[in-house]
Amino acid sequence: MTGPDHLDADRLSAPGGEPVLVVDAARWRRPRAPVQAVVIGVDEAGDLPPVVADDFDLLLTGAIAPSRPWVSLARAPGADMLATAVRQSPLAATIAAQVLRMTARLSFPDALAVESFAYSTLLGGSEFARWRMGRNPGDTLRTPDDPLQIEREGDRVIVTLNDPVSRNAMSAPMRDALYEALANILDDPSRPAVTLCGAGRCFSSGGALDEFGSARDLAEAHAVRTLHSCARALDAIGERGAVRLHGACIGSGIEIAAAAHRRIAAPDAWFQLPELGMGLIPGAGGTISIARAIGRHRTLWMLLSGRRIKAPTALEWGLVHHVEEAA
Template identity: 75%
Template sequence: MTGPDHLDADRLSAPGGQPVLVVDAAGWRRPLAPIQAVVIGIDREGALPTVVADDFDLLLTVAESAPRPWVTDPQADRLADAVRANPIAATIAAGVLRLTARLPLADALQVESLAYSALLGGREFQRWRSAAPGGAAPCPTEPLAIAREGDRLLLTLDDPTNRNAMSAAMRDALYEALANALDDPSRPAVLIQGAGKCFSTGGALAEFGTAHDLAEAHAVRTLHSCARALDVLGSRGTVRLHGACVGSGVEVAAAAHRRIAAADSWFQLPEVRMGLIPGAGGTATVARAIGRHRTLWMLLSARRVGARQALDWGLIHAIGDAP
């Protein structure tokens, strides 16, 4: 195909006014010019045509039970509107997913965090923050319960009043426990679970946007990355999920070698609607589990993914109880 030249490609971006490009997936090829628009390829016939997946940020089809990287969703307009609602966050999300797919996990987490800190200073996030409800129950002084059972370490997110919202205190406590497990010469297995009705509803909303130094926030975020520590644990790391697993509540969990979910579990990435991208590792951990195309679909749609779909996609490994 004849694509835009380098100057004309400026319009295919958030600053250029066209942050999303919806195209027929069959036969479309990405132009050489560096477009920033989110490219959504559509298969309206359900034929699942042969495509070059790297040319697209998202591939939609009407075919049932479509294989990766396709997503069965005929509502491209709704996803395009989500891009237009928060064009900077959406196009950065697509760009970060493209880049981090080629990087080792630790490097991918650095890239994500840098982009996340940049978006914290952006107008889209400030607009969300000004409209967001305030207030939350106080965080407990010990938001993580730690127990040793033989050669297994049991870590329980223990703030059920706040639905185990991942506050800075909880994140730091979880990171310290994981770091201790990594340093422990007895090499214990680690099981992470949540107390109460759900695993975690993600970041503590009352803390969003409270960092005064966004550069320092990036340094702290990457220094205490629970996703990185859990990934380094390798086969010793398991998570037991139930109920809501939202934002960082799925991003950290997705780094575990073994992910077991109860039948009532559901998963959601709402960050783009907040003018952000994942900040706890999701562009790397979730994307490694289900692919970057389906991860972007979760971000743009903000839909809940149930346990059965999560199992089919590879976000979890089994439905049931952890051993």
Template identity: 50%
Template sequence: MDTALIFPIQQLPSAEGWLMRQTLPVIAYGDGSAVNADVIVGDEAAAKSIEARIAKWPQAALVLVQVLRINETLPAAQGLDVESLAYSTLQGGPEFASWRQAQQSDETWPDSEGDALLLHRDGARMTASLNRPELRNSISLPMRDAFIEALQVLEADESLQELHFDAVGACFSVGGELREFGSSPDPVTAHWVRTVHSPARLIDKLRERVSFYLHGACIGSGVELPAFASKVVAHSKSYFQLPELQLGLIPGAGGTVGIARRIGRQRTAWMVLSGRRINAQTALAWGLVDELRD
């Protein structure tokens, strides 16, 4: 059974609206640009590599490109609704269930101590530092709630001109806390929680007063949330990755909106479908970050 359509870029249909009618991801390869592709790669070998990954997780891959196609024309708030609904759909599917079943482990995790975010105010600027270095600053439920509380302070206090996020430890964040994935009682409740308790919505609303400094690994929500801010600075040795496909999921912290708004839906699709890292220099060239600083 086919799981993707592959075209040389010169042979890709050009009719307006053609892509929205396709029920498989569309991969184009070669030089140039093309509206009617979900992802563009350099050559046929790269296209076949993407196709092979799609074949492993065809449901998540299809949902990803459908959401990116739709969200290209939607305001951020509505795009986040679409992303969350799609994410919940996949949480109820077999690809995510297979990943969860493979996660049986006896590994012990260090206990977290202290505040999930360290807050420091200096005049009109407040700094919020992710403070779970022993967990590589994975964004757990307490961390998400701390994000929201800091943003609510910014929203309520007009004397604050900037809320700046950075992180303690070796990296900014490796993304969502995997032990919590699928811990909601059901996919509908999970969608409700993502809607009502969404850092992405608040960052987008307050984006002109929010900035981030990223370093080390910036994975999943560790890059999805910063993408909504007006200013993102990264250390020159940072790297960025969206690994959700291999969990049978799509980005669920706003990546199909915030990242796509910065780098376009085709590059966003490439990051998810390939699962590959990009370095800080590529992130700057694409517009995922605004400045590099050591």
């Protein structure tokens, strides 16, 4: 298939008016011209044709339980619905695809910096402003009394997210306390193991929505976000780090957790990336931690679809390593 030339490629972008391409996966080849549009390759027959995965941002197939990077249409919204999601937030969607491509080849800390640059950019953008305009103006910030519990049992530290009233929403106080706990574990010469878990009905419902957009200096927010990245600290702990996940694990509630080298889920655990509807991309490390667990194509599917991934699928895809038996 002949691709566009460099001048015509401007059209295939959010500013150019066409932020998404739905193409035949068997025939599409990525052109040399810079295409910013999200490219969704479709294999409706389920033949799983040989493809160059780098040519696509997302690959959909009619096959059941295909291998990575494919996503089965049996579990996914159709390509048209995903394309609609891109067109509703074209800047966030195309930037998400670009970040996923770039960060795949970087170290974890460098990849986090790229994600954070993009996240801060989108916080200043029109799509996020539109989402904020739809928020209830009466919303007020809530500060949890004791957002974290830390216990030590021998050579293991148990860190518990402890704001069940908010379903362990990742507020600034909770993130700060979690980073401090993980940094202390990294600095501890005894090198203890750490298990991260959540109190109450779920592990974490993600970022505290009332705080979104509260930063006045987006450049400083980027600097703080990368300096105090809980995902980076958890990744640095390496094989000593584990998480136990149950109930809702939304947004930053799975982005941080996915950086743990051992991830255990309860049968009721489910996972979701809702950021695109806010005009954003994951900003707590998810474009790296989740993508390195399940691949960038499936990560983008989670973001574009906004669908919940249940524990069995998370296990099949590699987002978790083990699902406990029901009690």
